[in-house]
Amino acid sequence: MGPLTKQRTYAIVGTAGCGKTSLAEMLLFQAGAINRMGKIEEGSTTLDYEPEETSHKSSMQPAFATFEYKGAQHFLVDLPGDNNFLGDLNYILTAVDGVIFVVDAIDGVRPLGRKLWKAIQDAELPAIVFINKIDRDRADFDMAVNSLSSMLGIRPVVMQSPIGQPGNIAGLADVFGNSALLLDGGKAVNGVVPDEFKEEIAVLRDVGMENIASSDEVLIEKYLEEGELTQEEMNSAIKTGTKTGELVPVFAGASLLNLGGELLLDAVDALLPSPLDRPDWKDAEGNVRKSSPDDTPTVFIFNTLSDPFSAYLYMGRVVSGTVSTDMSLTDMQTGESERMGNAMFMLGKNHTPIKDAVGPGAIIALSKLKSVKTGHTLTEEKNPFIVPQPETPPQLISYALAPKEKGGEDKVYAAIQKLLEEDPCLRLFRDEVTSEILISGMGQLHIEIAVEKAQRRSKVDIVLKTPQVPYRETIQGKVQVQGRHKKQTGGRGQFGDCWIEMEALPRGSGYVFEDAIVGGAIPRQYIPAVDKGIQESAMRGFLAGYPVVDFKVKLYDGSYHNVDSSEMAFKMAGSIAFKKAMEQLKVKLLEPVVTLMVSIPDEFMGDVIGDLSSRRGKVLGSDSQGGVTEVRAHVPMSEILRYAPDLRAMTAGQGMFTMEFDHYEEAPSNITEKVVAEFAALSQ
Ligand SMILES: Nc1nc2c(ncn2[C@@H]2O[C@H](COP(=O)(O)OP(=O)(O)OP(=O)(O)O)[C@@H](O)[C@H]2O)c(=O)[nH]1
Ligand SMILES: [Mg+2]
Structure with missing residues (x-):
């Protein structure tokens, strides 16, 4: 375990195809964690290793790398860029201390980039920007930088600028120094900024200095008086500005050409925070964990990966304390004691056992656990803490699934169910009446890939039928009705009787149940049964089988029988009342x-x-x-x-x-x- 002040834990975030996985590959190569750079086109990168990722040439799940750079430990998470695979974005952002935000030099910031940036800001994470693919013919570095301010509203400070022409790149110049990386026969060598680019760099330097100065009241005065800032003043202002989000330093490079990786790693080291800089963690009960090796050992499970050897790997971020492999911690959601004995560091699909102990900020993989799932917190039982659950977006789209061969429904259901463990944004339903299997997810591609994975792993043939639109039904107006269930068949009869008032609520209100029974017209224990009967019928719909929403039911009267009344009978009464009300009201889709x-x-x-x-x-x-x-x-x-x-x-x-x-x-x-x-x- 290197010094914690130098340790870095960060995610690589950016829109689809901007080069995040290629960038991670370059960083791993620069740090010496791998000895040859893999390529997306060859399916040989360290972090896109799932067969669906290599065949579609695109990341579909977060991937993790642990490596050392200049004596410090780095924990890197490479994220997918496609919205279909980013449902758990907030989980990942909870687990890191900073972000490398990647922008494609051809496109600049795209609409989804704005959304990603907002998530980073909401998570209060400092970020540095890397403008990638500066080697491409149509690369437009200035446009990409401008899009940072116009699309994200941030003040970019260009630290490294490409020199040369698009399609014929000469290298990278240090804007605030005189050094440059010059491409020579495909290799980057250290040099100085060539004369013909000096003027261009000087302009960037002036703009950058002004931006830096404007981020700090003291500096702006000095800058206005003297027109200059020292290197030290700038470094410290950039560091503070990065933490507060006031300034965003911009780096550049070409991952495919292995250009700019080392400079970016140095920037991560110099500008992104260490786990010790992180604010205290707080939970809903007001408990606090300091991001310190001396606090109570606490691990947040923020992701689950499938693993050929041990079924699942649970990815944890050490929130606080020192976690060692001879320890057991309690799963706060289930109360189970879990052993940390199998803790591992990840490098793509490979893992190595952790020998000693790890401190805050470490990202570790755990296996062979009894009850852990994504979202759980592990800590000491006597000193509880639960990391608040990050938000996930609602599922957007549903499809019906069917087996290719008759009678294979159970196999199909089981195959998809196995994926739910590792994908918190996938939902699976089985209609009890039609026995149809429904799968919901973030988008069409999300579902197609899930089905592809399930087929490969469980060796079943699945047919994806037409997408289902999640219609709803609702009512207009208000009515009062009676629901009476009475049956006398031989021995004990069934009796339940209720009066309800049903009325429409504004859009988005869902369902509200009011218990207005006075004087024991319906005994207490049967009231929830009426509610349940109504809810179950509402789920089945009235017009076209879609759940009925945005209405209120007031239960205000009824009657019962000492012997014949039961929960079942009042549930039936509720359901009868609901149907009667629906018949009398106007129902809308x-x-x-x-x-x-x-x-x-x-x-x-x-x-x-x-x-x-x-x-x-x-x-x-x-x-x-x-x-x-x-x-x-x-x-x-x-x-x-x-x-x-x-x-x-x-x-x-x-x-x-x-x-x-x-x-x-x-x-x-x-x-x-x-x-x-x-x-x-x-x-x-
Ligand atoms: N010319 C050039 N191509 C690049 C560079 N970086 C990445 N690419 C190519 O861009 C494509 C996408 O690269 P990836 O690394 O998969 O991008 P990504 O951001 O990880 O993509 P997703 O994970 O699918 O969002 C691949 O074809 C890469 O070879 C670069 O610096 N220059
Ligand atoms: Mg990728």
């Missing part, structure tokens, strides 16, 4: 509406907007910058389920989009009719 963000070259804007209105979309706004237009719109989910191929066709493959659930809206009557007819056909 609600459809989910998503916020869609499309980013396209300017010239396609007209086509894309026209197409969105034909999908009943409402454009909320658009922004154009650097030749790229970003359109935001509300669109009913049913109209946009298969948007990817259409957008590709419309924009010659240059369009990108993300979407997330926004709200429910009353469906137009033609849609309602269609959905009701489909349901009727299914239930025949």
Whole structure:
């Protein structure tokens, strides 16, 4: 265990395909953790090792690396860039102390980049920026830097600037020094900034110095008086600015050419915080953990990976204290005692046992645990602490699944169920009535890949059927009805009787139950049964089999029988009352509406907007910058389920989009009719 002041724990974050995994590969190579640089194109990188990742050439789950750089331990997490695989982003951000935010030099910051940046800010993590792919023909470093301020509203300070022409890059210049890395026959060698680039670098230096000065009241005065800051003043201001988010230092390079890696590692060392700098951890009960090796040993499990040897690896971040392999800690969610004996360091799919002990900030893999799951906290039972649960976005889309061969439902269900352990954003349901299997996730690709994985691992053939739109039903108005269940068959009868008032609530309210029984018209113990009967019927829907939402039930009267009343009978009474109320009220179908963000070259804007209105979309706004237009719109989910191929066709493959659930809206009557007819056909 190296010195904790030098230890770094950070995530690599950025939009799809900007080069995060390639960057991690370069960093691992520079640090000597691997002795040859793998390539995405060859499927040979250290951190994209799952077969689905190598075949699609894209990351689909977080990957971890532990390595040493200049005598200090680094814990790196490489994240996917696609929204489909980022449902657990907040879990990862909880586990790290800083971020390398990667931006593609061709695209600059993209719409999803804005969302990622916001998550980093919400997690209060300092970040440094790396502008990658500066070697590419169409790379535009200035545009990429400008997009940082225009899209993210941050004050970038360029620390390293590419020199040369796009497509013919000469190297990297240190903006605040005179040194440069010059490419010579494909290798980067140390040198000085060539004369022809000096002026350009001087301009960047002035802009940077002014930005640095503006971040600090004392410095700005000195700068305005003297027009200069010393190297020491700048370094310390950048360090503080990075911590507060006031300044964001920008580095550059080309991961594929192994250019800029060492400078970036030095920047991580100099500018990102150590675990000791981290603010105290607090839980919902007001308990505190200091990010110190002397506090109570505490580990937060923030991710689960599948592993060929021990089924699952549980990834933990040491929150506080010193964790050694001869220790047992208590799972605070289950009360089980768990051994730390199998703690390991990760390097892609490889792991090595931890020999001694690790302090705060360490990212470790645990295996052979009894009850641990993602989100649990392990600590000493006598001194409790529970890391608050990070938020995950709601599932966006559901598909029905079927086995290729008849009768294979159970096998298909089991195959997907195995994935749930490692993927907190996947949901699996089985309709008790139709026995249909439903899978929900973050998007189409998320579900397709999950199915691909399940097929490979469990050797089943699965057919993915049409996507299911999660419609809802709701009511208008208010009524009072009686639900009476009475049966006399031989011996003991069944009797339950309730009066309810059912009324509509505003959109998004869900379901509210009010117990207004006075004088024991219904005995206490049967009241929850009425509620349950109503909820269960509401789940089954009325119009088209979708859950009924946004309504209130007031239970205000009823009667019972000393012998014949039971929970079951009152549940039936509740269900009867619900159905009666539905028959008398106006029932409406609600459809989910998503916020869609499309980013396209300017010239396609007209086509894309026209197409969105034909999908009943409402454009909320658009922004154009650097030749790229970003359109935001509300669109009913049913109209946009298969948007990817259409957008590709419309924009010659240059369009990108993300979407997330926004709200429910009353469906137009033609849609309602269609959905009701489909349901009727299914239930025949
Ligand atoms: N020319 C050039 N290509 C690069 C560079 N860095 C990465 N690439 C290529 O860009 C593509 C995407 O690289 P990845 O490393 O998979 O990017 P990523 O950000 O990890 O992608 P996701 O994890 O799928 O979001 C691959 O084809 C890489 O070879 C670079 O500096 N220069
Ligand atoms: Mg990747």
